[in-house]
Amino acid sequence: MDAATQATAVPFKLNLKHYAMVPQKFSFKKDELGHKRATVELQLPKPTYDGLLNALENEKYAQYVIDCVFSETIAQAKEQVGSEAKPVNTQEELDISKLTIDAIADLPPSERRGAGISKETWKQFAEDYVTLMPALQGKNIENVTNAAKIFVARMQPVKTNKPVLARLKDYLNLYFTKTPLQEEMQEVYSFLNEKIDTFLKLDDATLLQNL
Numbered sequence: 636m637d638a639a640t641q642a643t644a645v646p647f648k649l650n651l652k653h654y655a656m657v658p659q660k661f662s663f664k665k666d667e668l669g670h671k672r673a674t675v676e677l678q679l680p681k682p683t684y685d686g687l688l689n690a691l692e693n694e695k696y697a698q699y700v701i702d703c704v705f706s707e708t709i710a711q712a713k714e715q716v717g718s719e720a721k722p723v724n725t726q727e728e729l730d731i732s733k734l735t736i737d738a739i740a741d742l743p744p745s746e747r748r749g750a751g752i753s754k755e756t757w758k759q760f761a762e763d764y765v766t767l768m769p770a771l772q773g774k775n776i777e778n779v780t781n782a783a784k785i786f787v788a789r790m791q792p793v794k795t796n797k798p799v800l801a802r803l804k805d806y807l808n809l810y811f812t813k814t815p816l817q818e819e820m821q822e823v824y825s826f827l828n829e830k831i832d833t834f835l836k837l838d839d840a841t842l843l844q845n846l
Contacts, residue, residue, distance in 0.1 A: 653686030662818040674818060708734050710751055718791065743829050752822055757787050760823045763816055771809055782806055786827055794834045804831045 649656075656678040663672040682690065690696040711734055715723045723729050732738060739747065761783040768779040782803060785792055793799045811817065811824045 654680035657681040790830050
């Protein structure tokens with residue numbers, strides 16, 4: 636588009652009944668030279684309930700929404716397949732009850748986001764944690780590494796051990812206040828913090844049902 640056309644172009648008007656503008660931050664990792672692009676914050680259009688209903692009236696748009704929902708299903712299934720505690724290898728081992736729309740929608744937002752955290756990010760978190768925590772805690776590498784492994788396993792190895800969960804929550808908060816990678820680790824921190832809180836709130840009867 637040339638300058639003249641740009642000057643006379645009609646600005647795009649968003650239907651504010653169908654969309655709400657929501658702030659979203661985009662952070663970046665350091666490059667090979669140690670340079671890091673500044674965080675970018677933008678306002679993005681998020682569909683409202685009316686907007687979603689309007690889109691579903693169009694077959695093509697409805698199929699797009701279905702595909703988006705299914706991508707969340709794939710992400711949650713990937714969590715089961717890649718589980719450290721109980722990896723899924725066959726169709727029979729897959730817990731389909733956790734893959735329905737209502738089951739995924741009922742998950743805490745941070746847990747849904749957790750399914751999208753890459754292996755590279757988890758690896759970066761573990762390496763940063765093991766680097767920082769020995770000096771902060773006065774503990775040896777082996778102890779700190781053991782804690783990092785539990786975090787990377789999404790707290791599953793200790794989900795019924797409330798004293799351990801409470802201790803790990805303290806460690807996690809200490810780590811996050813000291814790491815120079817707060818922006819990069821925000822998603823991991825939020826996911827783990829909420830995961831610990833969820834397990835801490837479970838009563839004994841609920842824990843037994845989940846075993």
